[in-house]
Amino acid sequence: MTEQKERELYFWLRLIREYEDRISTLDKQGKIQGGIYSGKGQEAIVVGICHDLRPDDWIFPLHRDLGAFLVKGADPKRLMAQIFGRRDGFAKGKDSFLHGGDFSHCIFGATSMLGSTLPVAVGTAYKFRIKKEDRVAIAFFGEGASSRGDVHEAMNFAGIYKLPVVFVCENNFYAYSTPNELQFAVEDVADRGPGYGFRGDVCSGNDLHSVMKAAKKAIDRARNGEGPTFLECKTYRYHGHSEHDGAAYRSEEELITWESRDPIERWEVYMGKRKYDVAAIRAETTERVKKVVDEALAFAEASPWPEGTEAMEDLYATPVEED
Amino acid sequence: MPATYIQAINQAMHEEMARDENVLLLGEDVGVLGGAFKATDGLLAKFGKERVVDTPIAESLIVGAGVGLAIQGMRPILEMQFIDFISCGFDQIVNMAATLRYRHGGQTACPIVVRGPCGGGVHGGIYHSQNPEAWFFHVPGLKIVAPATAYDAKGLLKSAIRDDDPVIYLEHKFLYRRIKEDLPDSEYLVPIGKAALRKEGRDLTAISYGSPVHAVIKAARDMAGEIDIEVIDLRTLLPLDWATIRASVAKTGKALIVHEARRTGGIGGEIAARIAEELFEYLDGPVLRVASMDTHNAFAAPMEEYILPNQEKIAEAIRKLASY
Ligand SMILES: Cc1ncc(C[n+]2csc(CCOP(=O)(O)OP(=O)(O)O)c2C)c(N)n1
Numbered sequence: 042m043t044e045q046k047e048r049e050l051y052f053w054l055r056l057i058r059e060y061e062d063r064i065s066t067l068d069k070q071g072k073i074q075g076g077i078y079s080g081k082g083q084e085a086i087v088v089g090i091c092h093d094l095r096p097d098d099w100i101f102p103l104h105r106d107l108g109a110f111l112v113k114g115a116d117p118k119r120l121m122a123q124i125f126g127r128r129d130g131f132a133k134g135k136d137s138f139l140h141g142g143d144f145s146h147c148i149f150g151a152t153s154m155l156g157s158t159l160p161v162a163v164g165t166a167y168k169f170r171i172k173k174e175d176r177v178a179i180a181f182f183g184e185g186a187s188s189r190g191d192v193h194e195a196m197n198f199a200g201i202y203k204l205p206v207v208f209v210c211e212n213n214f215y216a217y218s219t220p221n222e223l224q225f226a227v228e229d230v231a232d233r234g235p236g237y238g239f240r241g242d243v244c245s246g247n248d249l250h251s252v253m254k255a256a257k258k259a260i261d262r263a264r265n266g267e268g269p270t271f272l273e274c275k276t277y278r279y280h281g282h283s284e285h286d287g288a289a290y291r292s293e294e295e296l297i298t299w300e301s302r303d304p305i306e307r308w309e310v311y312m313g314k315r316k317y318d319v320a321a322i323r324a325e326t327t328e329r330v331k332k333v334v335d336e337a338l339a340f341a342e343a344s345p346w347p348e349g350t351e352a353m354e355d356l357y358a359t360p361v362e363e364d
Numbered sequence: 365m366p367a368t369y370i371q372a373i374n375q376a377m378h379e380e381m382a383r384d385e386n387v388l389l390l391g392e393d394v395g396v397l398g399g400a401f402k403a404t405d406g407l408l409a410k411f412g413k414e415r416v417v418d419t420p421i422a423e424s425l426i427v428g429a430g431v432g433l434a435i436q437g438m439r440p441i442l443e444m445q446f447i448d449f450i451s452c453g454f455d456q457i458v459n460m461a462a463t464l465r466y467r468h469g470g471q472t473a474c475p476i477v478v479r480g481p482c483g484g485g486v487h488g489g490i491y492h493s494q495n496p497e498a499w500f501f502h503v504p505g506l507k508i509v510a511p512a513t514a515y516d517a518k519g520l521l522k523s524a525i526r527d528d529d530p531v532i533y534l535e536h537k538f539l540y541r542r543i544k545e546d547l548p549d550s551e552y553l554v555p556i557g558k559a560a561l562r563k564e565g566r567d568l569t570a571i572s573y574g575s576p577v578h579a580v581i582k583a584a585r586d587m588a589g590e591i592d593i594e595v596i597d598l599r600t601l602l603p604l605d606w607a608t609i610r611a612s613v614a615k616t617g618k619a620l621i622v623h624e625a626r627r628t629g630g631i632g633g634e635i636a637a638r639i640a641e642e643l644f645e646y647l648d649g650p651v652l653r654v655a656s657m658d659t660h661n662a663f664a665a666p667m668e669e670y671i672l673p674n675q676e677k678i679a680e681a682i683r684k685l686a687s688y
Contacts (some may be wrong), residue, residue: 133469144471164432171414194425358473358528361557
C-alpha cells in the first residue's frame with residue numbers, strides 16, 4: 042500500500058468515528074428524534090470492505106453501517122439530513138437513519154426487518170450474473186440476523202447460482218442483549234458457508250489489514266465468477282444496542298478488553314511502525330474530519346422539514362388518478 | 365381459437381418476455397414443468413433458464429430477489445405456486461417492496477408482479493383456496509388486480525408487468541379452464557385502476573371482482589325482467605375505481621358487494637363504508653354484502669359450498685335489497 046492510501050484509510054476510520062460520536066452527542070442533547078445505532082468500534086469492517094469497491098458495485102448495509110454510506114461515497118451532508126429526517130435526506134424525511142439508501146452511489150436502504158436485505162442483494166447479484174456485468178453485491182448483516190429465514194433463503198439461492206455476492210457478517214457477540222450462545226450453537230457463523238456450497242472465512246473485524254485481505258479475496262472471487270463467500274468479521278460494539286441502551290448485560294472488563302483492540306489505535310500503531318509522523322497526521326486528520334462533520338451538521342439543521350402533504354408523495358411511480 | 369383464462373395469462377407472459385428482455389420469471393417449478401397449473405408453459409424453451417428461473421421453495425427469496433432485480437432495471441414476474449404461500453413472502457412485500465420508493469425519497473421504482481392462483485371452488489382445502497387481497501389492501505404502495513375474464517387476465521397482466529409499482533396479481537384458479545373467449549389478434553392492454561361496467565341497469569348496483577363476477581352477471585340476466593341490475597367488475601382492487609362506483613350508486617341508489625373473500629375485514633367493508641360516507645343521501649337501502657362465511661375454506665364439498673357465495677345467495681341478497 043502507498044503512504045497516501047494508508048493515510049486515506051485512516052481518514053475514513055476517523056471520519057466515521059467523529060461522525061458517529063457527534064450523532065451520539067446530538068442524541069443525548071435531544072436534538073435527534075428516533076433511534077441511533079452506533080457502529081463505534083466496528084469501523085474497520087466497513088472501511089475494509091467498501092474502500093476498494095467500484096462505484097457501480099452495490100452495498101446493502103445493516104443498521105450499524107453508517108460508515109459504509111460514507112466510504113461508498115454518500116454525501117455526508119445529505120446523510121446527516123437523512124438522520125435528522127429532513128427534506129434533503131435520501132428519504133426526503135419519509136424515514137430516518139439508514140432506511141433511505143443513496144442509489145446514485147449504489148447504496149440500498151435497509152428496512153427494520155433484520156436480514157431482509159439479503160434476498161434483495163442476491164437478486165441484484167443475479168442481475169449482474171445474467172447481464173454478464175463484473176459487478177458485486179455486498180450484503181451486511183449481524184450475527185443475530187443470521188438466525189432469520191430470509192438469510193438462509195438468500196444464501197441457499199446464491200450458492201446454487203454461484204452469484205457475485207459477499208455476505209459480510211459483523212459478529213459483535215450481542216444481538217441487543219442476547220449473547221451468541223443463545224443465538225446459535227456454532228462457534229463461527231461462517232461455518233454455515235460450506236453448508237450452502239461456498240466458502241466461509243473468518244477475520245478480525247478490528248484489524249483493517251485483516252478485513253482488507255479477506256475482503257479482497259472474497260470480492261475477487263465474486264467478480265471472477267467463483268461465487269459467494271461468507272465473510273465473518275469478529276468485532277465488538279462499544280455502545281449499547283441503541284443510545285438508549287446502557288448495555289448492563291455485558292461486563293465492564295469485556296468492554297475494556299475490546300477497547301484495547303481499537304481499530305483506529307491499531308492503525309496508528311501500524312503507521313508509527315511505518316515511520317510516519319503519526320502525531321502530525323492525527324492532528325491534521327482531526328481538523329479535516331471535524332470540518333466535514335461540522336458542515337454536515339450545519340447543512341442538516343438548515344434543511345427544512347418536509348410539509349405534511351409530502352407524505353403522499355413518492356408512494357407510486359405511476360399513480361392512478363382517483364376520481 | 366378461443367383462449368382460456370390461463371392461456372391468456374400464459375400469452376401475456378410470452379408476449380411481454382419477447383417484447384422486453386428485462387422481463388424475467390422466478391418461481392417454483394416454473395421451468396421444465398411449466399408451472400403447477402401450466403401458466404408458464406413454453407417459457408423456458410423460448411427464453412432460457414436465466415430468464416425462467418426455478419427457485420428453491422423460498423417465497424421470501426423470490427420476492428426479495430425480485431426487488432433486487434427491479435432496482436437493477438429488470439422487471440420480474442414472481443410466481444407463488446399457490447397464492448396462499450404469499451404469506452411466507454409477506455414481509456418482503458409489505459415492508460420491502462411496498463415501502464421501497466417511499467423510503468428512498470422517489471429514487472427508485474419497484475416494478476415487480478407477484479402473481480399466483482387464488483380462490484376456492486375446487487376443493488383445494490384450507491391452504492389452497494385463499495383470497496388474500498385484504499391482507500394487502502391495507503398497504504399503501506401496492507397495487508392489486510383481480511381479473512374475471514380471459515381478456516382482462518391478459519390485458520391486466522401485461523399492464524402489471526409494465527407498471528413501475530409492485531402489483532399483486534390475483535388469478536382465480538376456478539376460472540383457469542372454465543372460461544374461454546376470443547382474444548384480439550393485435551396487442552392490447554387493460555389499464556390498472558379502471559373498473560368495467562359489465563351490464564347497465566337502473567335498480568341496483570352489484571359490485572364484484574374475480575370469480576363471483578360470473579355468478580353476478582348470470583343473476584342479473586336471470587332476473588332482468590324483474591330487477592334491472594347494473595354490474596360493476598372492479599378488476600383493480602387497489603387503487604379502487606371510485607369514480608365508477610360512485611356514478612353507478614348515485615344513479616341506482618342501492619349497492620350490493622359480492623366477493624369470495626370472507627366477509628369480516630374484507631374489502632367489501634371498505635367499499636360499503638365509503639359509500640355510506642360519500643353517497644348517504646343517494647341511498648334507498650342498506651349496502652349489502654355477499655361474501656364467504658367467516659371461517660377457513662373447508663375441504664369437503666358440502667362444507668365448501670356452504671361457505672362460498674353462490675347464485676342463490678346472490679339472488680337472495682338482490683331481492684332483499686330491491687325490496688327497500
Ligand atoms: C426481524 C426483526 N426482529 C427483531 C428486531 C429487533 N432488533 C433490532 S436490532 C436487534 C439485534 C440485532 O443483532 P445483530 O443482527 O447481531 O446486529 P447488531 O445490532 O448486533 O449489530 C433486534 C433483535 C428487528 N429489527 N427485526
